[in-house]
Amino acid sequence: MATLRFQALTEVMSRSPKMISLPSPKVSEYFGEMVFDKETMAKYLSKDAFKAVMEAMDKGTSIDRKIADSVAAGMKAWAVEKGVTHYTHWFQPLTDGTAEKHDAFIDFGDNGNVIERFSGKLLAQQEPDASSFPSGGIRQTFEARGYTAWDVSSPAFIVGTTLCVPTVFISYTGEALDYKTPFLKALAAVDKAAVDVCKYFDKDVTKVYSNLGWEQEYFLIDKALVQARPDLVLTGRTLMGHSSSKDQQLDDHYFGSIPERAAQFMLELEVEAYKLGIPVKTRHNEVAPNQFEVAPIFEEANLANDHNQLIMDIMKRVARHHNFEVLFHEKPFAGINGSGKHNNWSISTNTGVNLLSPGKNPKGNLQFLTFLTNVLAAVYKNQDLLRASILTTSNSHRLGANEAPPAIISIFLGSQISGMLDNLAEKVTDSKMTPEEKTALKLGIGRIPEIILDNTDRNRTSPFAFTGNRFEFRAVGSSANNAAALTAISAALAVQLKEFKKDVDALIDKGVKKDEAIFQMIKKTYLESKAIKFDGDGYSEEWVKEAAKRGLTNITSVPESLMKYLDAPAKKALVESGVMSEKELEARVEVELEKFTMKVQIESRVLGDLAINHIVPTAIKYQTTLLNNVKSIKEVFSSEEEYEALAGSRKEIIKEISGHITNIKAKVNKMIEARKRCNKIEDAEEKAFAYDKEVKPFLDDIRYHIDKLELIVDDEVWPLPKYREILFTR
Ligand code: ADP
Ligand code: MG
Numbered sequence: 001m002a003t004l005r006f007q008a009l010t011e012v013m014s015r016s017p018k019m020i021s022l023p024s025p026k027v028s029e030y031f032g033e034m035v036f037d038k039e040t041m042a043k044y045l046s047k048d049a050f051k052a053v054m055e056a057m058d059k060g061t062s063i064d065r066k067i068a069d070s071v072a073a074g075m076k077a078w079a080v081e082k083g084v085t086h087y088t089h090w091f092q093p094l095t096d097g098t099a100e101k102h103d104a105f106i107d108f109g110d111n112g113n114v115i116e117r118f119s120g121k122l123l124a125q126q127e128p129d130a131s132s133f134p135s136g137g138i139r140q141t142f143e144a145r146g147y148t149a150w151d152v153s154s155p156a157f158i159v160g161t162t163l164c165v166p167t168v169f170i171s172y173t174g175e176a177l178d179y180k181t182p183f184l185k186a187l188a189a190v191d192k193a194a195v196d197v198c199k200y201f202d203k204d205v206t207k208v209y210s211n212l213g214w215e216q217e218y219f220l221i222d223k224a225l226v227q228a229r230p231d232l233v234l235t236g237r238t239l240m241g242h243s244s245s246k247d248q249q250l251d252d253h254y255f256g257s258i259p260e261r262a263a264q265f266m267l268e269l270e271v272e273a274y275k276l277g278i279p280v281k282t283r284h285n286e287v288a289p290n291q292f293e294v295a296p297i298f299e300e301a302n303l304a305n306d307h308n309q310l311i312m313d314i315m316k317r318v319a320r321h322h323n324f325e326v327l328f329h330e331k332p333f334a335g336i337n338g339s340g341k342h343n344n345w346s347i348s349t350n351t352g353v354n355l356l357s358p359g360k361n362p363k364g365n366l367q368f369l370t371f372l373t374n375v376l377a378a379v380y381k382n383q384d385l386l387r388a389s390i391l392t393t394s395n396s397h398r399l400g401a402n403e404a405p406p407a408i409i410s411i412f413l414g415s416q417i418s419g420m421l422d423n424l425a426e427k428v429t430d431s432k433m434t435p436e437e438k439t440a441l442k443l444g445i446g447r448i449p450e451i452i453l454d455n456t457d458r459n460r461t462s463p464f465a466f467t468g469n470r471f472e473f474r475a476v477g478s479s480a481n482n483a484a485a486l487t488a489i490s491a492a493l494a495v496q497l498k499e500f501k502k503d504v505d506a507l508i509d510k511g512v513k514k515d516e517a518i519f520q521m522i523k524k525t526y527l528e529s530k531a532i533k534f535d536g537d538g539y540s541e542e543w544v545k546e547a548a549k550r551g552l553t554n555i556t557s558v559p560e561s562l563m564k565y566l567d568a569p570a571k572k573a574l575v576e577s578g579v580m581s582e583k584e585l586e587a588r589v590e591v592e593l594e595k596f597t598m599k600v601q602i603e604s605r606v607l608g609d610l611a612i613n614h615i616v617p618t619a620i621k622y623q624t625t626l627l628n629n630v631k632s633i634k635e636v637f638s639s640e641e642e643y644e645a646l647a648g649s650r651k652e653i654i655k656e657i658s659g660h661i662t663n664i665k666a667k668v669n670k671m672i673e674a675r676k677r678c679n680k681i682e683d684a685e686e687k688a689f690a691y692d693k694e695v696k697p698f699l700d701d702i703r704y705h706i707d708k709l710e711l712i713v714d715d716e717v718w719p720l721p722k723y724r725e726i727l728f729t730r
Contacts, residue, residue, distance in 0.1 A: 068120025136587030213298030339478035395477030
C-alpha cells in the first residue's frame with residue numbers, strides 16, 4: 001500500500017485552482033454588507049436608540065435595558081432579512097482564537113406558538129457557562145460561571161447564518177477572563193492620560209484614539225500534506241524534517257508572482273473580509289516558500305484587533321475551500337523564516353492629529369517629541385512586560401532565530417530623530433533660557449517634517465521601530481491575539497504619561513514657563529531612557545553584548561519571561577493604570593504558564609509517538625533490507641576481500657542507523673521519565689520551569705537523530721512528507 005505521504009503528493013499534483021468570481025469589481029458596492037455598522041443602524045434603529053449607541057461608542061456611556069431591547073429588535077430585523085437564524089456572543093478567551101456558542105432565535109410566544117426572539121437582555125449579556133476555558137483559578141474559587149457582555153464599541157456582524165455580537169468575557173465576580181477586557185481598559189487609560197498631556201498644546205483635545213494596522217503573516221500548505229503530518233495537525237509545527245536543499249536562499253519567493261491557487265484563495269478571502277467590513281489592502285508573498293502576508297488599512301485598535309481575530313478564523317475556513325490549511329504558528333518549519341504579526345501602532349486625537357507624527361510647526365513638533373520620548377521611556381521601563389506579552393511557546397522559536405527580532409527589547413528611532421533629541425538634550429538647560437535660546441531650539445525642532453520625509457533608513461531588525469508616523473511592534477507572533485501586546489504598551493504609556501504630566505506641572509508650579517518645563521522634562525525623560533534606543537543590526541552578536549553592557553534584559557525562556565508580569569514595573573503599569581487587578585494579573589500568569597506546560601507536553605508526546613511508531617520501525621525496515629543485502633553478498637562473493645569491498649559501505653550505514661535508533665529509543669524513554677517527574681508537580685510556576693528545563697530540550701535532541709535518519713533511509717519508505725515536498729509541491 002502506498003504511504004499516506006505518496007497518496008498526499010499524488011493528490012496535490014492533481015489539483016487545479018478553484019476560480020473565484022467577484023460579487024462586483026467595485027468593493028464599495030458590498031463593503032460592510034454583513035456588518036451592523038453606523039449606516040445600517042441609522043436605518044434599523046429608532047432615533048433614541050441610534051443616539052444612545054453612538055454615545056456609548058464614543059464616550060463609553062452605558063445603554064439602559066429599554067434602549068437595549070430596541071437595539072436588539074433592530075439588529076434582529078436586519079439579521080433576519082439577511083437569512084440569519086442564530087445569534088452568538090463572540091469572545092476572545094485566553095486560549096488561541098475566538099469562541100462562540102450559538103443559540104437560535106427560536107422561542108415560544110405567549111400562545112405557545114413559535115416566534116423569533118432576540119431581546120435586549122440576550123444582546124447585553126449571556127452566561128455561556130464556559131467553565132472549561134482557562135481562568136487561572138479565578139472561577140474555581142468563586143463561581144463556576146463566566147458571562148459575556150456586549151462590547152458596544154465593536155459592531156455586530158454576520159457569519160454564515162449567525163449574528164455575532166462582540167463581547168467581553170468576565171467571571172461572575174467581575175474579573176477578566178479574556179484578552180478584550182484588559183485591552184479596552186488599557187485603551188481608556190491611554191486616552192485619559194494622553195488627553196491630559198495634549199491639553200498643554202491644544203485645549204480642544206477631548207479624546208485620544210489608539211490605532212492598529214496589523215500585518216498578518218501565514219503559511220498556506222496543501223491540506224493533504226498537512227493531514228499526512230500528525231505533528232502539523234496536532235501542534236501546528238513540524239517537530240522533525242530535514243531542511244530542503246533549496247528553500248529561501250535565492251529569495252525567489254519574496255514578493256514574487258503569487259501562485260494561482262494561493263491567489264484564488266486570497267481573492268475569496270478578500271471578498272469575505274470586505275463583506276465583514278475588514279479593509280484588507282495588501283497581499284504578497286513572504287520570504288519563505290509558501291509564506292504570505294495580508295494587511296488591512298489601519299483602524300481604531302479594538303476594532304482592528306477584532307478584525308484580525310475574525311480574519312484568522314475566516315482564513316482557516318476559506319483555505320479549506322481551496323484544499324489548503326493555513327498555518328499561523330510562528331515557526332512551522334525549522335531553518336526557514338517564521339511568521340510574525342507586525343503591529344503598526346499610533347495614537348491620534350479627536351482633532352485629527354497623529355501624536356506620533358511630526359507636526360507642521362514648532363508647537364506641533366514639541367507635542368510630537370513629548371509623545372515620542374514618553375513612548376521611549378515606557379518601553380525602557382517596561383522591557384520585561386512587553387516581552388512577557390509577546391513571548392509565547394510558539395513565538396519563542398521565532399524570536400532570536402536570526403530572522404526575527406531578538407529577545408532583547410529595543411527601539412529604533414533612526415539617525416535623524418535621534419540627532420534631533422540629542423541636540424535638544426544638549427541645548428536645554430535647567431536654568432532659565434533666553435528668548436534667543438528658545439527661538440533657536442524651536443527653529444531646530446521646526447525642521448523635523450522635511451527631515452522625516454526623506455528619512456528612508458528603516459530598520460527591519462528592530463523589535464520596536466519608529467517608521468515615520470507610528471511604531472511597528474514587530475516582535476508580536478503571527479498566532480497571537482494583538483490585545484496582549486497592545487494592552488502592555490498602552491498601560492505602560494498611560495502610567496508614563498501621568499508621571500510626565502505630574503513632573504511638568506511641578507515645574508510650572510515652581511514658576512518655570514510651560515514650554516520650558518516641557519523641554520526640560522523631554523530632556524530628562526530622553527536621557528533616562530536612551531539606553532533602549534538602538535539603530536544598528538538587531539540580529540548581530542555585537543548587539544547581544546552591547547545590550548548586556550547597557551543593562552537591557554535578554555530572556556528567551558517562556559516561563560522566566562512570564563514571571564516578569566509579576567515584577568514591580570509590570571505591576572505598576574498594569575495595576576496602577578487600572579487595567580488589571582493584582583488578582584487578575586496573577587490568574588493570567590497562571591493561565592499562560594499552564595498553556596506553556598501543556599504545549600510542551602503535547603509536543604513531547606507527539607514527537608515520542610512519531611519517533612517510536614513511525615520513524616524507528618521505518619528505519620528498522622530499511623536496516624533489515626541492508627542486512628539481507630549484506631547476507632546475500634556474503635553468499636555470492638565468498639572471498640573475504642571481495643565481500644568487504646562490496647558490503648563495507650552497507651555495514652557502515654547499518655551501524656549508523658543502529659546508532660540513531662538507539663539514541664532515539666533511549667532519549668524518548670528519558671523524555672517520558674522527565675515528563676512523569678514534571679507531571680507530579682502541582683504548582684503551575686514550578687511545573688512550567690521544570691518542563692522548560694527538563695522536557696523541552698529533548699525535542700531538539702530527538703529531532704536531530706530523526707533528521708539524520710531521513711537522509712539515510714530509502715526515500716520510498718519514509719512515512720512523512722519531507723520539507724521539500726511540503727514547501728515545493730504544486
Ligand atoms: P510596510 O512598509 O511596513 O509594509 P505599510 O505601508 O504596508 O508598511 O503599512 C503597514 C500597516 O501600517 C498598514 O496596516 C497601514 O495601514 C498601517 N499604518 C499606516 N499608518 C499608520 C498609523 N499612523 N498608525 C497605525 N498604523 C498605520
Ligand atoms: Mg511593516
